[in-house]
Structure formats: C-alpha cells, structure tokens
Amino acid sequence: MQQASSHISRARLDEIGMGDPEFTIELIDMMLEDGQKRVEEMQQALAEHRSTDVGRIAHSLKGACLNMGALDLASLCASIDESARKLNATLDSSVVRQVAEEFCAVSKELVQIKSELAA
C-alpha cells in the first residue's frame, strides 16, 4: 500500500482516507471528475483572457490537490493563483499547460491507487 509515488503523497491520502478504502475511492472518483472539469475550465478561461476566473479555478483546484496529497499540482495551481491576484495580471499559459500535464499524471496514479484499494 505504501508505494513510492512522485505525484501523490500516499501518507496524506491515507490520512484523509481514514483507513477506509471505500471512502478513499469515493474521494479519488470525486477528484478525478472535478479535477478534469476544473482543468478544462481553466484552459477555457485562459483562452478567453479571463485571468480572474483562471485564478479562482486554480485556487479551488489547489485546495482539492492539497487535500488529496497532489502536492506538485497544488504548487502549480498556487503559482497561477498568486499571479492572477496581481493587478493587470498576464498569466503564463505554459503554467496552465503544466497543470494539465500534471493532472494527467496525478489521475493515472489515482486510478492505480484506486485499483489497489478495490482489490
């Protein structure tokens, strides 16, 4: 269960899952669903130059990532959140792209963990 991981802190995930595999799976499913939606919304907002919305979405996704132990993804979201707070913010599209890539990696790992828990 304590598999080494580069995208998810299993210690955090196990802590928040409270030793309940079903609950952990429920959290993972929610993260996969909401995370995907948020990444798409963020890309859309960036394309439409809605920097405030990009920041708001990044902030919300950061909370979920911290909760689930996706610490690298949380850091990227925090970076966007911080940039978006600045007056006349111009957001770096490469960071949003990195968020999408990191989310893919996080998702794969969560699916792997989910299959372990379900076994």
Add this chain to the structure above:
Amino acid sequence: MKVLAVDDDRVTLLTLKRLIGKFGYQALTAANGTDALRIFLEEKPQILITDWMMPEMEGPTVVKTIRAFAETEYTYIIMLTSRQDKDDMMAGMLSGVDEFLTKPVDPDQLRARLRVGKRIMMLQDSLGSRVRELETERMHVKMLQGFLPICAYCKKVRDEAQLWQAIEEYIAEHQDTVQFSHSICPDCFETKVKPMQEAFFAKKLQEASTE
C-alpha cells in the same frame, strides 16, 4: 451538536463531512455562501466552518451576514484558509471569525478546534440559561421605581394614571408576589387600639355600676 461546513471544492467538503461525523458531530454541508446562509437559518448550527475564497460570496461576507442577523444566539466560526498573511488574518477576525484552520485540513487540528468550539458553545448555552433565569426573576420582582407622591394625612399614593389609591392597593398592583393581610403593629396597638380598649372597658364598667 450541528456543524455546518461550507466549501466550493467538493473533495474538501466531502472530507470535512466525513471528519465532522467521525468526531461525533452532526455534519451539514453547503457548496456556496448562499446555500450556507439558507441552511444556517433553517438548521441553526452551533459551529460553522467556512472556506475563505468562494465564488459569488466569500467566506468573510458569509461570516459578517451571520453575525449581523444572529445577534442573540452565538455561533462559533472557524475559517478555512490557505492564507496566512497577517492582514488577511486581521480581516478574518474583524469579520467575526473565532478561529482559523489552515488547508489542507489536518484531522487532529480540526478535532481540537471543534472541541474548543463545543466548549465555548456549551459555556454560551449555560450563560444564556442563567441570563434567561435572571430575566424571569427580574420580571417577577417589579421594582417600585422613582418618587411616589404620598398623602401626608391618609397615606394614599398617586399612581402613574394620576389617581389616588390606598398604598396597599398600589403595591399589590405593582408587585405580583405580595398579598396583604390586615394586622396591627405594636406602636399602633399602644397608641390607637389600647386607648379604645380602655375606653370600651371603662364604658362597660360604668354601665354595670349604674345597673
């Protein structure tokens, strides 16, 4: 004890709901500030845990609104935040927040803060009960207040309606717990009653002697 958790992030909200229930409280949840205010009015939770940044209505606005329309019944409010800036903390405190909890939620810290909240709310309930008791007692003991005009001769008093009435009637009207029975004090017995008795017996003796 009811605890309302408010967060626009479903993952955090589900985690909070689970933890609150695990720690022995009744968990209520809202995904935004508007729902939070509605549920707050319906369910009257004793403790509120709210996120800071939410779309439409931010946490401090939720807190200010609750503080504004819940003047008599206190609610213990914990603000969830990833902000640790001094100015932000001050802004949160000024909006009416009692305690802060940093994201991501640490189960032990959440449990500890809920215990503090429970303790404060129990103390609040206890104080509220005592205040209600005192208020009831105060209502029962209507105090005679201010100057009361009293006749120097017959001792009648003038009431709020400017009517003169016997002092015992006045006090009976203004003090629910007092009822009068007639009696004679020792001084009046000596000065009023005793002479009458003596006169009475003297008269009787005189009548007997003439017969």
